[in-house]
Amino acid sequence: MPGVRALCLSLCVVSCALNAPQRRARAEHVDVLVLLPRNASYIFSVAAVRPAIELAQRSIASERRLRFAVRYEDSGCGDRALFSLVDRGFAQKPDLILGPVCEYAASDVVRVASHWDVPVVSAGALATGFARRDRGYTHLTRIGPSYLKMARSISALFRHFGWQSALLLYEDDREERNCYFTVEAVHSALEAEQLSTEALSLYPRERAADGEDIARLIEGNEVVIMCAGGDIVRDIMLTAHHWKLTNGNYIYFNIELFNASSYGNGSWKRGDQYDTEAKQAYAALNILTLLRSVKPEFQNFSLEVKRSIRKAGVPDHDSGDNVNMFVEGFHDALLLYSLALQDAVKNGFGKNNGSQITQLMWNRTFEGIAGQVSIDANGDRNGDFSVMAMTDFEAGSYKAVFNYYGINGSFQVLPGFNSDRFTLRERHRPVSAEKSCGLGMSTAMGIVVGAVLGTVLVLALYFFRKYKIIVERRCQQEDYSMGKHHQLREDSIRSDFL
Ligand SMILES: *[C@@H]1O[C@H](CO)[C@@H](O)[C@H](O)[C@H]1NC(C)=O
Ligand SMILES: *[C@@H]1O[C@H](CO)[C@@H](O)[C@H](O)[C@H]1NC(C)=O
Ligand SMILES: *[C@@H]1O[C@H](CO)[C@@H](O)[C@H](O)[C@H]1NC(C)=O
Ligand SMILES: *[C@@H]1O[C@H](CO)[C@@H](O)[C@H](O)[C@H]1NC(C)=O
Ligand SMILES: *[C@@H]1O[C@H](CO)[C@@H](O)[C@H](O)[C@H]1NC(C)=O
Ligand SMILES: *[C@@H]1O[C@H](CO)[C@@H](O)[C@H](O)[C@H]1NC(C)=O
Ligand SMILES: *[C@@H]1O[C@H](CO)[C@@H](O)[C@H](O)[C@H]1NC(C)=O
Numbered sequence: 001m002p003g004v005r006a007l008c009l010s011l012c013v014v015s016c017a018l019n020a021p022q023r024r025a026r027a028e029h030v031d032v033l034v035l036l037p038r039n040a041s042y043i044f045s046v047a048a049v050r051p052a053i054e055l056a057q058r059s060i061a062s063e064r065r066l067r068f069a070v071r072y073e074d075s076g077c078g079d080r081a082l083f084s085l086v087d088r089g090f091a092q093k094p095d096l097i098l099g100p101v102c103e104y105a106a107s108d109v110v111r112v113a114s115h116w117d118v119p120v121v122s123a124g125a126l127a128t129g130f131a132r133r134d135r136g137y138t139h140l141t142r143i144g145p146s147y148l149k150m151a152r153s154i155s156a157l158f159r160h161f162g163w164q165s166a167l168l169l170y171e172d173d174r175e176e177r178n179c180y181f182t183v184e185a186v187h188s189a190l191e192a193e194q195l196s197t198e199a200l201s202l203y204p205r206e207r208a209a210d211g212e213d214i215a216r217l218i219e220g221n222e223v224v225i226m227c228a229g230g231d232i233v234r235d236i237m238l239t240a241h242h243w244k245l246t247n248g249n250y251i252y253f254n255i256e257l258f259n260a261s262s263y264g265n266g267s268w269k270r271g272d273q274y275d276t277e278a279k280q281a282y283a284a285l286n287i288l289t290l291l292r293s294v295k296p297e298f299q300n301f302s303l304e305v306k307r308s309i310r311k312a313g314v315p316d317h318d319s320g321d322n323v324n325m326f327v328e329g330f331h332d333a334l335l336l337y338s339l340a341l342q343d344a345v346k347n348g349f350g351k352n353n354g355s356q357i358t359q360l361m362w363n364r365t366f367e368g369i370a371g372q373v374s375i376d377a378n379g380d381r382n383g384d385f386s387v388m389a390m391t392d393f394e395a396g397s398y399k400a401v402f403n404y405y406g407i408n409g410s411f412q413v414l415p416g417f418n419s420d421r422f423t424l425r426e427r428h429r430p431v432s433a434e435k436s437c438g439l440g441m442s443t444a445m446g447i448v449v450g451a452v453l454g455t456v457l458v459l460a461l462y463f464f465r466k467y468k469i470i471v472e473r474r475c476q477q478e479d480y481s482m483g484k485h486h487q488l489r490e491d492s493i494r495s496d497f498l
Contacts, residue, residue, distance in 0.1 A: 292322060
């Protein structure tokens with residue numbers, strides 16, 4: 001009798017093994033390659049993100065019996081990411097890549113991974129170029145709110161308040177180019193609504209105190225949208241105030257998604273003789289930032305992550321109570337992947353089918369560590385954003401005045417909101433057709449990021465870029481000293497901006 005039972009058992013084992021697809025058994029172990037900068041000065045460095053990934057690993061292991069073998073490699077913020085990938089990848093291709101965050105690093109890695117059929121989930125890669133998955137980014141899922149999603153909140157504001165034209169002022173470091181990509185998205189969202197935009201790039205080390213040209217540019221537009229460091233924003237606001245352009249005829253925004261310590265209360269204060277004027281000027285400045293939802297579990301998670309980071313002796317960049325969006329995002333990335341893998345296994349596929357798993361991560365809403373995360377049908381997260389404004393002019397303090405929800409495109413008005421602040425006192429003259437003509441040309445030419453390096457000097461210290469000179473600049477490209485810009489390869493990230 002025992003012999004018969006043993007036989008039955010062994011038969012069953014054999015038949016089970018035969019019935020189950022081989023992939024199903026292997027799906028339990030997932031090889032993950034994390035590509036993030038080792039340099040701890042990035043808020044998304046390996047040291048900052050690792051504790052969150054480890055927490056996710058632990059909670060998934062206990063709930064879903066999924067084992068992750070995670071390797072961390074240095075992505076740098078540029079070429080390094082690709083080299084780390086191919087050096088590791090040739091030995092054994094990973095089942096999943098988390099990161100990179102920096103645009104140029106991500107661009108290389110995502111294309112190779114897509115070619116290898118390996119899913120990539122990143123809390124970065126926010127540039128508009130990545131939204132076109134058909135351009136080689138087929139296996140990318142973006143769990144951070146992309147710049148284009150942010151920009152759609154701006155175009156919704158334009159629609160709602162009837163604004164017609166925007167001046168985009170951005171700081172361009174010509175390396176990581178975060179503000180360039182931020183403003184590129186705004187340009188692209190406003191252009192889609194046939195609104196007029198004009199753009200001016202500012203180079204950090206060559207600032208001027210005199211801004212007559214800036215003032216003239218502001219006068220020609222209704223809304224000024226900035227992406228720059230705190231000191232540059234302050235200079236621009238002081239300039240605008242000096243030229244009496246903060247009187248309600250112009251609307252000002254500063255986009256600052258990630259660095260909570262550089263906006264809000266006291267951001268105008270420097271302890272110099274301009275503080276009083278700056279406070280008055282900042283009364284006209286609105287700040288567009290990420291809306292971070294908080295649930296009780298998230299506070300615990302934040303505390304735990306922060307404790308681990310401190311234990312590792314890494315500088316803590318966050319002034320707020322909670323960890324930043326990248327840390328949160330990579331935690332949820334592992335969660336999202338495990339949900340998709342589970343579904344793939346149910347459908348008889350396994351971790352080897354990267355395109356299938358990628359598809360299963362898209363068009364899906366799930367409960368992340370901080371709240372609901374919704375990924376659209378293109379694989380991009382629907383982000384939520386907040387607009388902050390000065391509500392106490394005496395103290396010069398800021399509060400969120402409304403929120404924008406990406407999932408349904410709706411606004412939520414908060415106490416302290418005053419519609420006068422967003423209503424233009426007087427209509428400006430219609431904008432000339434010349435600009436949009438130049439704009440059309442740049443789009444038609446299919447200009448790519450990095451191709452446009454030439455600049456035209458307007459003021460001794462301000463560089464000025466206008467759409468209508470793009471063709472000229474493309475021709476000059478050969479003569480232009482590439483210098484440190486060599487890494488902005490033409491094939492890197494496509495863009496229709498400038
Ligand atoms: C880390 O990054 C910062 C800012 O990008 C840079 O100034 C610094 O030199 C880098 N450190 C190392 C060791 O590469
Ligand atoms: C954030 O902003 C503050 C104030 O402007 C600045 O000192 C700090 O270096 C910024 N942090 C990062 C990571 O950029
Ligand atoms: C937070 O952690 C504490 C102690 O670790 C625990 O008692 C509490 O239930 C946790 N709260 C939530 C909301 O998870
Ligand atoms: C991956 O899954 C898709 C179905 O979504 C299927 O058409 C394809 O053949 C699979 N690829 C592999 C390599 O199994
Ligand atoms: C997204 O999911 C919904 C149901 O959850 C479905 O009706 C819709 O067709 C899906 N969209 C795409 C593009 O797959
Ligand atoms: C800014 O000041 C206001 C009013 O004093 C306060 O309600 C708010 O919490 C402060 N915000 C921050 C981020 O400290
Ligand atoms: C939009 O979504 C947000 C967040 O999910 C929700 O709070 C809000 O009620 C929704 N608004 C509309 C008009 O559906």
